[in-house]
Amino acid sequence: MRREIPMIVAFVAGVIIILEFFVPSLRSVASQVQNWYLVVVAFAILVGAFNLLRMNYMKVRDRRADWPYSIILIVGLFTMAIAGIFWGIGQGTVFDWLFNYLMFPMSSTMFALLAFFVASAAYRAFRARAVDATLLLVAAIIVMLGQVPIGSIWIPEWWPHSLVFLTPDWLKDRIMEIFNTAGQRAILIGASLGVVSTSLRILLGIERSYLGEE
């Protein structure tokens, strides 16, 4: 029974959402159930945060490699959470200050750092070793040129319209509208077929891994 009832819960919750599209009278029930979902997700996030705390606590306890840094992580977590919960999150609060001067610079610099690595990765990965690598490289270069003003700055006013296909701008638009749209659409369709079949398997009780081991 410890598995069957949760399975029924999953089935009922999912079917309500699907049936709502065909049975309008279910709408208010569905809306109620969706609002419950938001609360459950909030608890799921708390569970995630607790797990993070737990893993880092264990790292400190066992004195694993880099354990002193885990103390910093734990201190940061409590500082931010306590400041936010007790003194509010609006403009001008301690929380807002911590966000602006601690979290904001770190978050954006972490990803800005990747600018350097993207350059060295392009240097390393973009070698015309084979047909596929060459296609990748040429497309990347055209898009990079087509995206910035400098790419078309050399094109004079009198450039004939019949030669427009030689400009990075034009080539970039064709790559994006045809090749990129085709490739991304295939990914979209392929991935959505996966999601649809997994959803169906969950609702029908074929996929039960979410219930964990017996």
Next chain:
Amino acid sequence: MPRLFEATSEPEYGELSPERRDELIGKISRAIVERNLTAPAIFFLESTKPLSFIGSQVMVFFDPLVRSIFNLRGYNDVRLALEERENVDRLLVAIERYDAEWRAEMKEEKKRRKRKGS
């Protein structure tokens, strides 16, 4: 409070043995190369290397959630592998090595098939 941290049904912190690590790296690199995804994979791994630790912590955060939806045996191992930045380098090297081998093998096979044909 410490009791609460320990008395859980979640797996212990865990450790990744070098053998398991190499097995994982081999598996991933073969999957990438055989699907012709060498170039994009190298670019992606090389360009996001500094974020491997953050990636591992995001995995810790979502661990209870992800593992309650999907039965991913490798999840914990990948997480542990990501905590050590050198493992990204190890994977990159493995991909490049296997890619060279695989290409040579493909060439060989093509030649053999041609000879058979003629």
Next chain:
Amino acid sequence: MKFVRWLADIDRRIIFLVIAVSVVVPLLVPLGMRVKVTSQTKIVYEEVEKLPAGSNVLVAFDYDPAAAPEVHPMALAFLHHCFAKKHKVIIMALWPQGAQLAVSAMGEMMQEFDLEYGRDYVNLGYKPGGDIVIKSLGASFPKVFPRDMAGASTADLPIMAEVRNLKDIDLIMALSAGDPGIPAWVRVANALYQRRVAGGCTAVSAPQFFPYLQTGQLIGLLGGLKGAAEYETVTAYAGKASSRMDAQSIAHVVIILFILFANISYFILRKQGDEGSGGPTARPPA
């Protein structure tokens, strides 16, 4: 030959240094290059233009500080355009950091426009749950957002009296750095509730939305810093994106040159039967 070898195995720190210089110099010495406005940006602009004054525009702040240099200028230019056209703006976030960034964006808008909270705009704050949040908004705003970001009851706000569910929203602008973001708004608000969805996103995610543009599921898209600069150009808003495009241009050219050097050295070495180290990645970790 020695030079070619050196070029093939160049120390990555030299690459780093060149990139840093190519970004900093144009910031100190601007070149003033102008961006060309693409049709996807023009469509978003025209959509805001043709809405009658007082229309309800929902702006979703689904991004974080890591995406702010690209997406925040879009948010400012778009909000500015909406307030100039006297539209009502409903702000919400599927990412918690987005709600906090919306606070600072509105701070800048308040310096220029005489806006009253609760009548001209509202910041509803953050809700987790992505698709399901949007789906719930299809049924009711007050049920999902009983209180706004600051904790005030939304039932008391005049702006929310007109907005009962998604059907009362005339245009959705999803400013996004991933999923939940544009894909979620397209999947639910467009596909299920036939709302008009426009988007602004990081350049990393922009290519994956082109299939939505072709089908019209997404009416227009501002992609990355360039999209932001285009929107600033078309609305004549003096924002930060346009001035950043110089540095962007130079850095792109530098990276393309790096790629060319890498390939030239690779071909020269290969001709001599020396495959090289296969590039700097092929070094085992120290």
Next chain:
Amino acid sequence: MDGLTLFGTWIAALLTLFILSFLYKDNPFYKFAEYLFVGVSAGFWIAYNFHNLLVPNLIDPLFGADGAFPKLIREGQPDFRLLTIIAGLLGVTMLFRFFPKVAWVSRYGIAFSVGLGAGLMFIVYLQANCIYQIWGTITLSPVVVTETATGWHFDWGASVANTLLIVGVVSALVYFYFSKEHKGLLGGTARLGIWFLMISFGAAFGYTVMARISLLIGRMEFLINDWIKGTLIALGLL
């Protein structure tokens, strides 16, 4: 610039430099920022969940001044908002997974959210990403495009573009399902599919480069304008 802002700007600048120091090599400063960032982000999320979700959507409707429970006690009138307690209970079950003996209780919360999510995902992915996209490929891109406004004439450009789009979508899908096939018609189509995908990956990388550079520009602008110039102005040197 007031003192607190100046102090904050210096902290922000130091943390920025800590992270950029990774460019030289991995070092304790970078690690410090890395761990602090993860901790602060998690704390941020907790605080937001408390203020923007747990209070307005759970605690308020039940126990607030005008909540369901006080009303029940005051007026003896049960209120439909009492049902919110089910949401709270389902949420609390999630916490049980940390206690081995009662971990099975957490299945209720998980099953509820997984089931609900599966229901919605089934509908929206099928409609938005599958049907609309296939429809877009078939009906929006006819292989033969003719211009009728200026009399009948064959539009080469659009026809070629649409044909390529259809061929690209189909061959890339073939690649997904038969990626290891290397011979015959399937192998050939899959090969064509990977070429289309490589061009889209190339385009994606072009965009990725653009994105990362933009972020770097943002940070450099902060260091130059807010930090260096800001400090000089605050000190009255500029």
